[in-house]
Amino acid sequence: xxxxxxxxxxxxxxxxxxxxxxxxxxxxxxxxxxxxxxxxxxxxxxxxxxxxxxxxxxxxxxxxxxxxxxxxxxxxxxxxxxxxxxxxxxxxxxxxxxxxxxxxxxxxxxxxxxxxxxxxxxxxxxxxxxxxxxxxxxxxxxxxxxxxxxxxxxxxxxxxxxxxxxxxxxxxxxxxxxxxxxxxxxxxxxxxxxxxxxxxxxxxxxxxxxxxxxxxxxxxxxxxxxxxxxxxxxxxxxxxxxxxxxxxxxxxxxxxxxxxxxxxxxxx
Numbered sequence: 001x002x003x004x005x006x007x008x009x010x011x012x013x014x015x016x017x018x019x020x021x022x023x024x025x026x027x028x029x030x031x032x033x034x035x036x037x038x039x040x041x042x043x044x045x046x047x048x049x050x051x052x053x054x055x056x057x058x059x060x061x062x063x064x065x066x067x068x069x070x071x072x073x074x075x076x077x078x079x080x081x082x083x084x085x086x087x088x089x090x091x092x093x094x095x096x097x098x099x100x101x102x103x104x105x106x107x108x109x110x111x112x113x114x115x116x117x118x119x120x121x122x123x124x125x126x127x128x129x130x131x132x133x134x135x136x137x138x139x140x141x142x143x144x145x146x147x148x149x150x151x152x153x154x155x156x157x158x159x160x161x162x163x164x165x166x167x168x169x170x171x172x173x174x175x176x177x178x179x180x181x182x183x184x185x186x187x188x189x190x191x192x193x194x195x196x197x198x199x200x201x202x203x204x205x206x207x208x209x210x211x212x213x214x215x216x217x218x219x220x221x222x223x224x225x226x227x228x229x230x231x232x233x234x235x236x237x238x239x240x241x242x243x244x245x246x247x248x249x250x251x252x253x254x255x256x257x258x259x260x261x262x263x264x265x266x267x268x
Contacts, residue, residue, distance in 0.1 A: 147189035197225030
């Protein structure tokens with residue numbers, strides 16, 4: 001078998017607007033594993049928010065979380081690139097001064113200073129229960145892996161752009177969408193050197209698998225570094241043009257089980 005590892009994005013690739021994994025996709029991934037090919041998730045989601053997906057697919061092993069800032073199997077970390085504590089402090093101060101809703105994530109917990117409509121999305125859709133705390137000094141108490149910004153209005157988007165411009169030289173920003181919430185924009189905020197591609201290199205090295213023997217499937221712009229680096233890059237039919245441009249193959253969209261279609265084409 002030419003490919004020994006399959007790396008799969010979640011939102012927009014594995015999960016569509018109904019919030020579920022299709023039976024076709026589930027069966028295809030089960031067959032891939034039965035053939036001895038590893039399956040790892042690669043997502044902007046927090047690690048704890050992926051547990052329902054991991055359980056649904058009966059996956060074990062290591063996965064890429066937080067847009068590439070953490071590679072873990074929940075008991076062992078292969079790679080981690082947390083945000084510098086000084087930058088976390090500055091980000092909190094700037095968010096407070098400009099009334100920007102900021103989320104912070106450690107490897108296992110999701111922190112907010114106040115609840116709002118965005119925390120309800122995280123609770124109901126991503127299975128993330130927020131820990132409401134005063135952010136003062138949190139950079140000394142917690143290792144922050146990722147920050148998050150969520151917007152659903154032009155006013156909120158303007159604030160996020162102000163935040164991005166302030167920290168463009170110290171943090172990496174990537175936009176993410178969930179088909180279940182087409183009117184909401186999620187912005188992942190990680191350390192400047194983080195990418196899914198860099199995380200995959202660490203994961204493949206851990207498995208001792210050449211990147212040429214990795215197949216990856218994704219739909220978002222944060223998947224571009226991932227797709228650039230693998231032997232077979234597949235873009236979903238619902239991916240934007242800039243993602244499709246770096247892919248070797250374009251499959252069906254997420255709501256027509258494009259993942260299963262690509263897996264059947266190349267791995268089964």
